[in-house]
Amino acid sequence: MRRAHLAAGACLVALLLYPVVNPWQPYPQAVLLMGFLLAVQATSWNIISGYAGYISLGHSMFLGLGAYTVGILAVRWGVNPLWVAPLGGVTATVVAVLIGTVVLRTRGHAFVIITIAMLLAAQIIAVNSRDLTRGSDGITLELPFWHRDFQNIPFYYAFLGLLVVTVLFSAWIRRTKLGTGLVAIREDEGKAASIGVHTTRFKVVAYAASAFFIGVAGGVYAYYLTFINPVGSFAILGSVTIVLAALAGGRGTLYGPVAGAFAVNLVSEAATVYAGGVQSRVLLFGGALVLVVLFLPKGLLPTAGAWWRRRHPAKVEYIEQPAALAVRERTPPPAAAPGEVLLSVRGVSRRFGGLVAVDDLSLDVRQGTITALIGPNGSGKTTLFNLVTGGLPADSGEIWFDGRRIDRLRPWRRCHLGLGRSYQVTRLFKDMTVRENVVAPLADARWRTMLSDAVRGHEAERARELLDLVGLGRFAGQQAGALSYGQQKLVELAQVLMLEPKLILLDEPAGGVNPSLLGRIAEVIRELNAAGVTFLVVEHNIPLVLDLCDPVAVLAGGRLIAEGPPGRVREDPVVLDAYLGADWVPAVR
Ligand code: ADP
Ligand code: MG
Numbered sequence: 247m248r249r250a251h252l253a254a255g256a257c258l259v260a261l262l263l264y265p266v267v268n269p270w271q272p273y274p275q276a277v278l279l280m281g282f283l284l285a286v287q288a289t290s291w292n293i294i295s296g297y298a299g300y301i302s303l304g305h306s307m308f309l310g311l312g313a314y315t316v317g318i319l320a321v322r323w324g325v326n327p328l329w330v331a332p333l334g335g336v337t338a339t340v341v342a343v344l345i346g347t348v349v350l351r352t353r354g355h356a357f358v359i360i361t362i363a364m365l366l367a368a369q370i371i372a373v374n375s376r377d378l379t380r381g382s383d384g385i386t387l388e389l390p391f392w393h394r395d396f397q398n399i400p401f402y403y404a405f406l407g408l409l410v411v412t413v414l415f416s417a418w419i420r421r422t423k424l425g426t427g428l429v430a431i432r433e434d435e436g437k438a439a440s441i442g443v444h445t446t447r448f449k450v451v452a453y454a455a456s457a458f459f460i461g462v463a464g465g466v467y468a469y470y471l472t473f474i475n476p477v478g479s480f481a482i483l484g485s486v487t488i489v490l491a492a493l494a495g496g497r498g499t500l501y502g503p504v505a506g507a508f509a510v511n512l513v514s515e516a517a518t519v520y521a522g523g524v525q526s527r528v529l530l531f532g533g534a535l536v537l538v539v540l541f542l543p544k545g546l547l548p549t550a551g552a553w554w555r556r557r558h559p560a561k562v563e564y565i566e567q568p569a570a571l572a573v574r575e576r577t578p579p580p581a582a583a584p585g586e587v588l589l590s591v592r593g594v595s596r597r598f599g600g601l602v603a604v605d606d607l608s609l610d611v612r613q614g615t616i617t618a619l620i621g622p623n624g625s626g627k628t629t630l631f632n633l634v635t636g637g638l639p640a641d642s643g644e645i646w647f648d649g650r651r652i653d654r655l656r657p658w659r660r661c662h663l664g665l666g667r668s669y670q671v672t673r674l675f676k677d678m679t680v681r682e683n684v685v686a687p688l689a690d691a692r693w694r695t696m697l698s699d700a701v702r703g704h705e706a707e708r709a710r711e712l713l714d715l716v717g718l719g720r721f722a723g724q725q726a727g728a729l730s731y732g733q734q735k736l737v738e739l740a741q742v743l744m745l746e747p748k749l750i751l752l753d754e755p756a757g758g759v760n761p762s763l764l765g766r767i768a769e770v771i772r773e774l775n776a777a778g779v780t781f782l783v784v785e786h787n788i789p790l791v792l793d794l795c796d797p798v799a800v801l802a803g804g805r806l807i808a809e810g811p812p813g814r815v816r817e818d819p820v821v822l823d824a825y826l827g828a829d830w831v832p833a834v835r
Contacts (some may be wrong), residue, residue, distance in 0.1 A: 250500070250501055256477070257612065258410065262406070265402055265403075272397055275399065279406075279470075281430065281512075282409045282469060283405050284410070284488070284491055285508065287309065287460050287491075288493050289409070289416050289505070290305070290416070290456045291457050291492050292497060292503045293455075294453045294455075295497065296492060297425060298428040299433075300357050300358075300449060300661060302357070302361040302363035303365075303489065304365030305489075306480075306482075307365040307483060308338040308341075308461050308472075309461075309484065310368060310464060310479030311334060312334025312338050312461035312467075313537065314468075314474060315330075315338075315461070316334045316383065317385040317387055326388070328469060329387075331462050334461040334464035335459060335805050338457040338462075345360065345453070349444060350377055350453060350472075351446055361485075364716060365485060365585050366480070366482075369476060369477065372476035372479065375459030379476070384423040384476075384478075385474050387473065388467060390497055393617065401469075405466065407593050408462060408463050413504065415455070415518050421498065421699060422697050423688060423695060423698055424448060424451065425443075425695050426686055427448045427686075430675055430678075430686055433675040434675060436657075437669070437675075439637075439656065439658050440667060440743065441661060441687040442658050442745065443658055445658070445684075449694075454597035457517055459555075464479075476675070486535070487531060489535070492506055492507075493535070494509055496546060496547040499565075499652070501547060502548065505546055505547055506546060508531075510654070513534065514530075514531075521762055531634075584587060585818065588607075588780050589646070589647050589648075589749055589782070590646040590647075591609045592612050592643055593606050593642065593643040594608075594643030595643055595804075602804050603784070604640075605804035607643075609630075609778060609806060611749065615780055615797065616775050616780075616794055616795045617799065618782075618784075618791045618796075618812075619799050620785065620786070620801070622825050627753070631800070632650075633645065635657060636655065636659075636660050647665060652665075658688070658691060662761055664749065665748070666687075667742065668738045669753055670754045670757065674726040674734050674737055675726060676725065676726050679723055680722050680726050680729070680737050681706075681713070681723065682700070683742035684709040684722075684740050684744055685700065685744065686728070687741060688745075705744075708787055712744060717763075717766060718737060721737075731758045731759075735755060735757075735758070735763075736767070739755065745778065748779070749781070750780070750782070751784075752784065754785055755785055756785055764787070766792065768794055783795060791812070792816060795809055796812055797815075807820045808820055
């Protein structure tokens with residue numbers, strides 16, 4: 247990354263000097279400044295569509311909104327458009343918040359469609375609001391007040407300055423908890439919500455942040471063109487170009503969209519000069535988009551980076567046995583007194599079509615216990631976890647946690663109240679490093695937290711301790727996806743512990759974990775329990791369950807069929823019949 251910053255700095259110096267060295271050639275300056283404009287847009291687009299993974303196909307709308315805001319105000323107020331350019335950014339941001347608040351509540355593809363629809367709607371509104379926009383006639387602005395001979399130079403520096411600010415802004419976002427949260431949303435939105443990321447707000451903020459500088463640039467662009475009309479300002483081709491630039495350069499990276507914008511701009515310029523006409527450009531861009539998606543799915547910069555790393559491989563650290571367990575003194579989280587009910591599931595049901603996965607189930611988990619939840623596959627254990635943590639809504643019943651009713655709360659609220667969980671099939675953010683995974687959880691939904699550094703001092707410290715605790719300290723810098731399955735389970739455990747939850751739901755923590763790690767997991771659970779953390783554990787390893795847990799609850803067909811101390815449950819004829827089998831012989835007596 248340092249190399250990339252150095253290269254970017256060198257390019258910036260060269261671009262700053264270029265008009266000084268070569269002031270009398272407006273054409274190359276014009277080509278470059280259009281490159282800056284596209285780079286501003288692609289870098290902004292990258293915040294919502296690269297970091298958060300929500301593809302916008304209508305992003306040029308914000309350029310048009312900025313241009314119209316500035317055009318209308320400059321003419322009305324009789325001021326120079328440059329003075330009101332920031333208001334273009336304000337309009338773009340306000341519109342983004344309004345659209346985002348409605349559309350981004352949900353997950354999935356609605357967003358893509360709506361962004362195109364909004365672009366087209368904006369064009370129609372601009373055509374029809376004649377009083378405001380002069381309809382198809384368009385708005386003509388005053389000419390630049392400086393001398394024609396260096397016509398482009400002020401615009402050149404204005405767009406270059408905007409580009410620098412936009413890149414810095416994007417880099418800053420990526421370094422905050424907002425940025426990590428956006429990447430978490432891209433990789434696994436449900437999981438992000440369960441570790442405390444207020445996904446709706448994160449997405450709306452990202453969408454708004456991706457609109458502001460495009461709006462400002464739109465205002466400057468209007469002045470550069472000195473004429474704006476609906477068709478030119480709200481063009482679908484502009485949006486496609488933004489997407490193409492960001493994809494070609496490397497979506498989700500900092501400099502990829504900038505590099506892509508310059509590349510696309512050059513190709514587009516060449517097409518205009520040698521092939522001419524908008525049709526040929528549409529064909530060219532369409533073809534280029536297909537080629538990029540097929541052959542450069544990650545984009546230019548990431549592909550080049552991967553090639554470089556293959557040529558200069560870093561030293562690989564080999565997996566060793568985990569270091570000795572080092573539990574530190576922890577302050578027990580404040581919760582109900584030992585023995586009081588911490589989690590209370592009351593008459594909860596959940597159906598999938600005709601199947602009743604959880605059937606009018608009531609279950610209490612008491613403070614300070616390690617409660618087991620066992621039962622055959624398909625008996626509804628994971629579904630119950632999803633109902634408790636908010637991954638799924640319950641059809642009926644109530645869920646109470648630590649004295650509050652939580653079944654209507656969003657997943658991140660439940661996390662902030664002190665509920666943590668792991669997944670049966672681990673759901674780490676595989677593109678993040680192990681350390682980033684561990685610090686990804688958010689303890690609250692305050693703006694201050696969201697905009698603070700992704701890893702604050704004490705968090706790095708704590709992440710290291712937790713990774714040491716599960717014996718994976720030396721893998722902190724590795725990609726989470728590169729670890730073995732059992733190790734991923736342990737990283738997920740460390741991730742859950744980051745927020746010091748009051749209650750931790752573990753879904754088959756020993757599944758797929760090798761025996762030496764198994765002992766460690768049991769040890770970690772015991773240590774934490776001694777420090778005041780309550781557990782609800784789903785597990786098929788019965789000897790482990792009987793050894794570790796008390797009480798044990800048994801589920802079958804979505805109903806509770808037995809509950810009590812392990813000694814009693816393992817001899818209960820109903821449990822033997824439904825789950826353990828009549829010939830089951832306990833391994834540990
Ligand atoms: P367990 O964790 O005890 O093995 P689950 O809670 O995963 O069981 O599943 C309970 C039942 O609900 C199973 O029959 C399963 O097929 C069904 N089920 C779980 N999740 C879904 C879903 N998202 N859609 C449809 N059916 C589901
Ligand atoms: Mg399950």
